Amino acid sequence: xxxxxxxxxxxxxxxxxxxxxxxxxxxxxxxxxxxxxxxxxxxxxxxxxxxxxxxxxxxxxxxxxxxxxxxxxxxxxxxxxxxxxxxxxxxxxxxxxxxxxxxxxxxxxxxxxxxxxxxxxxxxxxxxxxxxxxxxxxxxxxxxxxxxxxxxxxxxxxxxxxxxxxxxxxxxxxxxxxxxxxx
Numbered sequence: 001x002x003x004x005x006x007x008x009x010x011x012x013x014x015x016x017x018x019x020x021x022x023x024x025x026x027x028x029x030x031x032x033x034x035x036x037x038x039x040x041x042x043x044x045x046x047x048x049x050x051x052x053x054x055x056x057x058x059x060x061x062x063x064x065x066x067x068x069x070x071x072x073x074x075x076x077x078x079x080x081x082x083x084x085x086x087x088x089x090x091x092x093x094x095x096x097x098x099x100x101x102x103x104x105x106x107x108x109x110x111x112x113x114x115x116x117x118x119x120x121x122x123x124x125x126x127x128x129x130x131x132x133x134x135x136x137x138x139x140x141x142x143x144x145x146x147x148x149x150x151x152x153x154x155x156x157x158x159x160x161x162x163x164x165x166x167x168x169x170x171x172x173x174x175x176x177x178x179x180x181x182x183x
Contacts (some may be wrong), residue, residue, distance in 0.1 A: 012073035019067055023183045029061075029076075030060055036077070036123065037084045045088035046113035085112070126179030136171035143168055 003149060005024055005165045014032070017025030037059050041052035062083060070079055089109065127139055142156065150168075153163045 010074075011076050015067065015070065015073040015076050026064070029063075033077070033080050036119075037080065039119045040081060040084045040112075040116065041088050043119060044112040045085075045092065047088055047091055051091050055091060056082060057104060058087050059084050081116075085116075088112075088181070124179050125175065128175045131178060132171060132174055135167070139164065139167050140171050 005022070005028060009017070009025075009028070011032075014025055014029050014080065018029055036058065038052055038058050041047045041055045042049070047055060050150065059080060063080060065154070132140070139153060139157070142153045143150075148156070150161050150164045153159075154164045157164070
């Protein structure tokens with residue numbers, strides 16, 4: 001089926017729609033998690049683009065085939081993440097057999113776990129930012145992404161610097177709250 005999906009559909013509802021055979025849901029699921037899979041493969045495990053593409057294909061082929069085995073529909077992200085890690089490690093094992101002088105797998109896995117924590121945090125921050133009001137997204141983007149000073153932001157938004165400081169503080173508190181961190 002190709003029934004329409006509500007904007008901002010939750011992961012659990014997306015999984016249920018995929019199980020019901022909704023083709024749009026499947027396309028959205030692949031779109032939603034493609035960056036995550038590539039980030040794990042290329043950044044955490046440092047696979048080549050070619051190997052990362054192979055892992056990507058295998059992850060989504062297995063996800064499609066085994067989605068019915070997922071016990072908790074809300075756990076799709078960690079499930080896909082674990083599958084990606086296993087397949088990336090398989091790729092590295094194969095590379096180590098073909099090229100015995102390669103970096104030891106234990107070293108790669110240790111580094112990958114650290115990188116995975118960073119990736120998960122970045123994804124969490126991105127998701128938290130998406131829930132913020134527009135004025136928060138704009139001010140935090142200017143401050144962190146564009147690295148503008150309070151003075152530059154105040155001039156651009158035509159607001160007092162004290163207002164900029166308090167808004168940044170309040171908006172960051174909202175992000176921390178979304179991430180489940182204490183204030």
